[in-house]
Amino acid sequence: MSTNQQDSTTQSSDAPLAAGSTDLVALDAHAVRAGVDLLARATQADLTRPTPCVEWTLEDLLTHMAVQHDGFAAASRGEADPDLWKVRPLGDDPIAAYRASAERLVEAFAEDGVLERMFPLPEFREEPFPGRQAVSFHLVDYVVHSWDVAKSLGVAVELEPAVVEAAYEIAQMVPTGEARLVPGAPFGPEIAVSGGTRLDQVVAHLGRSPNWPG
Numbered sequence: 001m002s003t004n005q006q007d008s009t010t011q012s013s014d015a016p017l018a019a020g021s022t023d024l025v026a027l028d029a030h031a032v033r034a035g036v037d038l039l040a041r042a043t044q045a046d047l048t049r050p051t052p053c054v055e056w057t058l059e060d061l062l063t064h065m066a067v068q069h070d071g072f073a074a075a076s077r078g079e080a081d082p083d084l085w086k087v088r089p090l091g092d093d094p095i096a097a098y099r100a101s102a103e104r105l106v107e108a109f110a111e112d113g114v115l116e117r118m119f120p121l122p123e124f125r126e127e128p129f130p131g132r133q134a135v136s137f138h139l140v141d142y143v144v145h146s147w148d149v150a151k152s153l154g155v156a157v158e159l160e161p162a163v164v165e166a167a168y169e170i171a172q173m174v175p176t177g178e179a180r181l182v183p184g185a186p187f188g189p190e191i192a193v194s195g196g197t198r199l200d201q202v203v204a205h206l207g208r209s210p211n212w213p214g
Contacts, residue, residue, distance in 0.1 A: 025114065068138075
């Protein structure tokens with residue numbers, strides 16, 4: 001988290017999801033695929049574009065997203081090594097490397113019983129999190145990060161209403177106030193927004209301006 005084909009991952013994100021769906025794994029996979037779909041339009045030249053994440057280029061953002069995917073995938077298997085969360089360069093083809101990390105994440109979360117597992121997330125605290133809560137964290141993060149990628153590329157992100165609504169409900173539980181001001185806070189201060197789409201409300205609550213870069 002940050003302010004500042006035919007396989008299970010890269011298939012189209014067009015499959016509709018029922019409003020009110022409680023299948024967090026399916027909702028999360030849809031959010032991840034939305035970002036992957038956006039990158040089908042991207043080129044190496046796009047990697048230097050700015051993003052809504054302060055001081056990050058698109059390549060920086062993809063690097064962050066990839067390590068988060070791999071960290072959460074490892075956590076779903078009970079792996080707690082903090083080194084899994086260290087940022088690593090994505091190599092000569094960052095877009096392909098990011099797509100591969102997304103494939104690994106969706107595959108890991110699709111395993112039976114993942115929501116009933118405990119996830120060690122050393123980036124956040126020493127004690128592990130219940131699987132449902134951990135997948136919720138990842139879901140809201142990748143709704144926002146798919147929006148980040150879309151904004152960077154100057155295109156719209158296509159997310160099913162059920163995905164956005166789930167992200168909205170999760171986002172409302174993220175503390176506001178001084179907690180957003182401490183160094184390393186996952187989200188910046190809430191931005192006041194009047195009206196707008198549900199997705200606008202999600203990103204504004206989590207410190208993004210829906211009108212970025214304006």
